[in-house]
Amino acid sequence: MTALPPHDSCPSMKDLIAVMAKLRDPNGGCPWDLVQNFQTIAPYTIEEAYEVVEAINTNDMKSLQEELGDLLMQVVYHTQMASEAGHFTFEDVAAGITAKMIHRHPHVFGEAKAADAKDVEKRIWEDQKDKEKGPRESILDDVPHALPALMRGQKLAKRAARVGFEWPEAVHVLDKLEEEIAELREAMASKGRDEIQDELGDMMFCLMNFGRMLDLDAEETLRKTNAKFERRFRGIERDLKAMNKEFSDTNLEEMEALWQAQKRITG
Numbered sequence: 220m221t222a223l224p225p226h227d228s229c230p231s232m233k234d235l236i237a238v239m240a241k242l243r244d245p246n247g248g249c250p251w252d253l254v255q256n257f258q259t260i261a262p263y264t265i266e267e268a269y270e271v272v273e274a275i276n277t278n279d280m281k282s283l284q285e286e287l288g289d290l291l292m293q294v295v296y297h298t299q300m301a302s303e304a305g306h307f308t309f310e311d312v313a314a315g316i317t318a319k320m321i322h323r324h325p326h327v328f329g330e331a332k333a334a335d336a337k338d339v340e341k342r343i344w345e346d347q348k349d350k351e352k353g354p355r356e357s358i359l360d361d362v363p364h365a366l367p368a369l370m371r372g373q374k375l376a377k378r379a380a381r382v383g384f385e386w387p388e389a390v391h392v393l394d395k396l397e398e399e400i401a402e403l404r405e406a407m408a409s410k411g412r413d414e415i416q417d418e419l420g421d422m423m424f425c426l427m428n429f430g431r432m433l434d435l436d437a438e439e440t441l442r443k444t445n446a447k448f449e450r451r452f453r454g455i456e457r458d459l460k461a462m463n464k465e466f467s468d469t470n471l472e473e474m475e476a477l478w479q480a481q482k483r484i485t486g
Contacts, residue, residue, distance in 0.1 A: 235292070236309055239299045257300060264293040276442075323347040345381065358382065369437040372427045389432035396425045447485075454481035 242252040267290040274283035298309040323344055325331035333339045352361060358381065362374045379385070386392055403418040427437040455477045459469065466474075 235295055236299070239292070239295045243299055243303065255296075255300075257297060260293070260296055260300075264290075264297070267293050276446075319351070322351065367438060369423075369427055369441060372424055373431050373437050376424075376428050376431055386428075386432065389429060392425060392429040392432060396422065396429065399425050450485050451478060451481040454485060 241247075242249045245253065267286065271283065271286045271290055274280075274286045294312070295309060298307065298312050302308045321328045325347065326333035326339065326343055331343060333343055355361070358378050359375055362371060362378065364371070366374065386395075399418065399422040403415070403422055406414040406418045430437045430440055455474065458477050458480070459465065469477075
């Protein structure tokens, strides 16, 4: 087994844990922090994780350092509350993830061999996870419900694909997509809102699956498209401002022309 690299104690980490403990101290702590719980802090944890992603996507290393600190604070916050209730400590969390990483990398810390990155992801990592989880009623059991819908859908489809529930090739998904579009048209013509929503969901799931089979992350793909839309739309706003016009003074044909101009400018 490969030995772990040596590590030194981290005074800054100890200081951060001490700061959090002081904030939660009933004697002189922060009134706001004292009334928080896991449920009220969870939305901040999600927000900080997305701000880390934003810093990465904009290649802003200064912001990334700051946002990683904010995210680390969330880990310390939750472990402090757990420690107060006698559940676990920060040391338990760190020890647990260390053991998990060693167990899930037998090709680094043991005698197993990995052919390449895909072999690690599709075989070794999943095999080790299965050993940790033990018998399950369904292979979908531990896909978290709190994930964004696109991300969770991709994980559900990926799990199903592991046991062969999968199209032979990505191009076959396009046939299914055409089928779903036809069903959506039918629902729009003769059915109610629930049926339309159901068919729209099927179409979105099909698109997500298509991206997964092309090794494209659905969440990241849509995030990039959102950014592209925002970039072009802001361009239209600037163009209208330069023309001393408002949207209310502009018809759809004119807006389409401005949109196409922004496509040529921004790509």
